[in-house]
Structure formats: C-alpha cells, structure tokens
Amino acid sequence: xxxxxxxxxxxxxxxxxxxxxxxxxxxxxxxxxxxxxxxxxxxxxxxxxxxxxxxxxxxxxxxxxxxxxxxxxxxxxxxxxxxxxxxxxxxxxxxxxxxxxxxxxxxxxxxxxxxxxxxxxxxxxxxxx
Amino acid sequence: xxxxxxxxxxxxxxxxxxxxxxxxxxxxxxxxxxxxxxxxxxxxxxxxxxxxxxxxxxxxxxxxxxxxxxxxxxxxxxxxxxxxxxxxxxxxxxxxxxxxxxxxxxxxxxxxxxxxxxxxxxxxxxxxxxxxxxxxxxxxxxxxxxxxxxxxxxxxxxxxxxxxxxxxxxxxxxxxxxxxxxxxxxxxxxxxxx
Numbered sequence: 001x002x003x004x005x006x007x008x009x010x011x012x013x014x015x016x017x018x019x020x021x022x023x024x025x026x027x028x029x030x031x032x033x034x035x036x037x038x039x040x041x042x043x044x045x046x047x048x049x050x051x052x053x054x055x056x057x058x059x060x061x062x063x064x065x066x067x068x069x070x071x072x073x074x075x076x077x078x079x080x081x082x083x084x085x086x087x088x089x090x091x092x093x094x095x096x097x098x099x100x101x102x103x104x105x106x107x108x109x110x111x112x113x114x115x116x117x118x119x120x121x122x123x124x125x126x127x128x129x
Numbered sequence: 130x131x132x133x134x135x136x137x138x139x140x141x142x143x144x145x146x147x148x149x150x151x152x153x154x155x156x157x158x159x160x161x162x163x164x165x166x167x168x169x170x171x172x173x174x175x176x177x178x179x180x181x182x183x184x185x186x187x188x189x190x191x192x193x194x195x196x197x198x199x200x201x202x203x204x205x206x207x208x209x210x211x212x213x214x215x216x217x218x219x220x221x222x223x224x225x226x227x228x229x230x231x232x233x234x235x236x237x238x239x240x241x242x243x244x245x246x247x248x249x250x251x252x253x254x255x256x257x258x259x260x261x262x263x264x265x266x267x268x269x270x271x272x273x274x275x276x277x278x279x280x281x282x283x284x285x286x287x288x289x290x291x292x293x294x295x296x297x298x299x300x301x302x303x304x305x306x307x308x309x310x311x312x313x314x315x316x317x318x319x320x321x322x323x
Contacts, residue, residue, distance in 0.1 A: 061142040082155035112166040
C-alpha cells in the first residue's frame, strides 16, 4: 500500500506547510523540498523496474539503445526542471521558476540538436542545390 | 517488403515507448519540447530504412542515429575478449610465480646449513598468499676422532630439532623482512628430517 503511505505523508506535509507558511515561510520551503526528495527516493525502485523493462524491450526489438537513453535524459531533465520550478513557485519566486524552465528547454534542445542536424544534412544530401 | 516491415516495427516500438514515457511527463511548458524530440526519433525510424533502400551506396548521417549492433556478434566479441584477458592474467601470474620462487630460493640458500630448497608460492592478485619451503639439509660428516664437521662429504646427517628451529626462525625472519609475509603464511618442511 505505497499510495496510502504517500497520501498520508502528503496530508501531514500539507497541514504542516499551512501552519509553517504563516509564521516561518523559509521552513515551509525546506519542508516542501524534503517532501519532494522523500517521494522521489520512495519511487526510485519502481522507476528502475520501469526503465529496465523499457531497455529490455528496446534490446529485443533491435532498436538502437541511443533512442531510449536520449529519451530518458530528456525525461529526467523535464522532471527535474518541473520539480525545481514548482518549488520556486511555491516560494513565490516566479522569476526563478521561469529561468529553470528556460534552462530545461535549452538543455532538451541541445540533446535533440544532433539528431535534427543529422536529418537535415541527409535531406540536403538528397536534394543538392 | 523487408524495408516496410522494418519501418513498421521501429515506428511501432518507438511510438509505444514514447507514449508510455510521455505519460510520466510533468504537465508544463516543457512538454512540447519533449514531444519534438520524440518526433525526431520517429522521423529517423522512418527515414533511415527508406534512405538505405533507395540509396545503397550513400552514407547518410542519419544512419549513425539508427545504428544497431548485432547482439550475437557483440556477445561473442565480449566473450573472446574475456578469454584473452583471462589467458593473459594467467600467464602473467605464472611468470610472476616462477620469478618470485626463484628469487626466494636464492635468498633462502644463503641461510647456513641448507643444501637445497624448493619453494612453492601461492600468488593471488600479485600478492603472495602462502609460501611452502622444502629444505634439503647440507651433507655433513662428523669425524669420529676429532669431532670436526666436514661439509660436502658423502655421509648425510639429519637436522637436530634445535637446528631446525634455528633454520625456521632465520627463514621466517628473512622472508618477512623481504616480502612482509607473516609467519603463519610460511610453511617449512625438512626433507630427511627427524
């Protein structure tokens, strides 16, 4: 009953956050970060099993593992950025949250850039000027 | 037909996996970027077999992004590599053992009262685990009238237990000083001893 534990922890954290936010907003932000880390650690094992199934499927289908690894990197960047942006927004720092999202977008673009260039160059080769 | 089959298979697997992973994506402004990257992979999955079929000779850059290693070949290469590595380690260990034994033999022969010695070293990861010595006593003759001892004569005298203890002590001392080996790792046998 993992979900029951998570829900229980979430409710307790929410109540504590409501109390803390009025008197000690800094502590509220720290509690929020700690809660995120606990949830992330808690689900790490399950995440690993999903990833191992995925990589096994990729191997059996004979698909380049590079595809999955890049996809997972992109997913990781997106998740981390969203986590961080949400925490920043909770703390009332909208500007910082926007910067984190912007950085994540750039990193995802950089990860996808070599593939885009490869496709474009191949198409250019097909249709010479 | 095989090209079509390859396209269908690749696209299907990529789309199924991408949609599953997309479910895990957080809802936010980053989502379209991730979808764009997934779209590029789908494009490669379609483009690569078609280009390969239409233009055999050309070496397009997209090929590298869809390069597949034959798993059987990969496994056999890894297995062969491991075998070669094991063989090399074994040879090196054997060479090290022989050299070490010769070196220790030479040192032990300097201990007085030893005619010959056979050393057996057990080596693990380049370290000496255990040393076994078989000591052959020096041939000595005790002349009855004078009581003098002559070395290198035909008669062989066995070691007395006191002498054995002395030789053992000297050997352990020499070996532990030279190789830092504890006395419990050294075994000494006397050939023809009492």
